[in-house]
Amino acid sequence: MAKESKAPGRRMTIYDLATLSGASPTAVSSVLNGTWKKRRISVALAERITRIADEQGYALNMQASGLRRDKSHLIGMIVPKYDNRYFGSIVEKFESMARDRGLFPIVTCTQRDSELEIQAARAMIAHQVDCLIATGATDPDRITEICAAAGVRSLNLDLPGRLAPSVISDNRGGANALTQRILAASAGDRVPGQPLLYVGGRPDHNTTERIQGFRDAHSEAGIAVDDTMILATGYAPEKAERALGELAAKHGKLPAAMFVSSTIPLEGVIRWIKASGHFGDCPPHIGCFDWDPLVSVLTENIIMLRQDVPGMLQELFKMIDSEPADARVIEVPTLFQE
Amino acid sequence: MAKESKAPGRRMTIYDLATLSGASPTAVSSVLNGTWKKRRISVALAERITRIADEQGYALNMQASGLRRDKSHLIGMIVPKYDNRYFGSIVEKFESMARDRGLFPIVTCTQRDSELEIQAARAMIAHQVDCLIATGATDPDRITEICAAAGVRSLNLDLPGRLAPSVISDNRGGANALTQRILAASAGDRVPGQPLLYVGGRPDHNTTERIQGFRDAHSEAGIAVDDTMILATGYAPEKAERALGELAAKHGKLPAAMFVSSTIPLEGVIRWIKASGHFGDCPPHIGCFDWDPLVSVLTENIIMLRQDVPGMLQELFKMIDSEPADARVIEVPTLFQE
DNA sequence: CAAGTGTGCTGCATCGGTTGAGCAAAGATG
């Protein structure tokens, strides 16, 4: 009687396949991972092993494989939220590009919570990711340090860090272009020389740059921007809503046009506009540094800027593939839909 | 001279910690994974090891740990797309509930592509997930079979299967309630006795049930529904857009109210309404079996039904925790925002 | 003081693949 091939509940292993095929575990392993030609296994044996593996529905144990190799072929990404199309499309594109390279993507969302970010980074390192992408992280350099201590490569996306290479949008240029479009669209409805209102975002690199682009466009148009026009209230819709209410209470009539930092505060802005009735029948012109197809098809008064997600991920994977050592920042131009 | 503690590029292991602390690898392992009391390690040694591990920034190798234990503590989820708030909130909630249970969530998006779904399921099994959740899968039973062959538990979410337990929305009841609301809201604008139009969705369980609920509500209101009023065109916006155009070309004036199966076809519906000018200044009443905060704040004529994601995930994890064997289907009631 | 009990630790095999070294047999070469 032949040796029992496999215990009932247990998963099939290369040792089971070895007994079934009458070959050694080494032969089975090398056939299944493609190194068999280098190891001079005959085509006949390779085919037999492949056939039996297929018949038995064998699945490689990546934990065991990853333990022995020096590369795990895992690539991690942390992302703040899944509540908007921008991060959604980043994740979708990231996963598909990772898979195209034979990497297994692990993505986790950290709720814009810096403590969770660190925990998630540690967990990914524990799972032996080869590389970690920190997307829109609140403290990218902290993550880079943790990764470096564990010998894991890290890259930043969307928000830059000083310690690792970063791929971000051209926030200043994009904000400038968007501001110009809002100024042009609202020219008929604005008091001449009146600046736009800036709403949303928190004091990070991107907001700073966007505000700078916002100011640049104003000064190019010869319009002065007062600091009270900048409401960088964070990303929560409620905060934007409250800030508008407070500003209106203090200043009376608000400008007939505004720059909103993303679709999340946009929700609060729209809510306030509708609820307050501040603008009556003449809704303000809005520019949004973010794109959502439903918003763009539902509205006429909102100009949406679209960040070039495919372009950014192209640059990101270029860096992943080439392993640059310096903490360069790549800025990808933004787009407008059609 | 003491034995060299660690090679430069390599990651710290329990063996390094053992030499550093003068204890055995076994002691280090048991201290770090919490089994040290059972193993009668002294508090003094436990504290020393913990301190050294912290100082050195040690991170457990989960591949090695997972290989040795019978449970990997990995839980996988496949999800069709990240392009809407429904799946986004499912993933966010799933991740946080998994983490609360000490599980590491692995989520991957399969682009509504059945081949990718299978590939992703196989990859997750290869990575030794303890359990796999198939969300909105095109062929959930195929995934269940693949999981079963590998001895991996699987559950369905959003769309039910016949071979594994499922948690889904009460599609029929929700569609009935939504249809009633649309009928009521549009009563003044509809030709009496005229049915609504049904747009979007593909021939799966959920669409079938939603159409049934749609029909139920009509028959309860004494309205007959012609088959030509059902445009189950799939989820792509373009398909919904084209179908409306074709129907209008054939039938002339469309009903003044419609039921749209989710926010994705809604985009096409709105686009067609705006582009065609079919309804002139009197936009149709719309009910959408899905919820998006931006849409709900931007529009007055769209009633949005919200699927109870927290409730569904509560039920899902109840099943994960209790390991039921039967392929029961749990239907969770839907909500309306406020 | 021999036997029994408890404390605090270590040694070794093991999980499932991967890898470098090596071995036997067949074929080529002088």
Added chain:
DNA sequence: CATCTTTGCTCAACCGATGCAGCACACTTG
């Protein structure tokens, strides 16, 4: 026919963590 080369495969160590068995020592008990 002895030697060298090539072909086709196997052996054993190893990756890092875990769990069982067991050992040395101290302390109690009759």
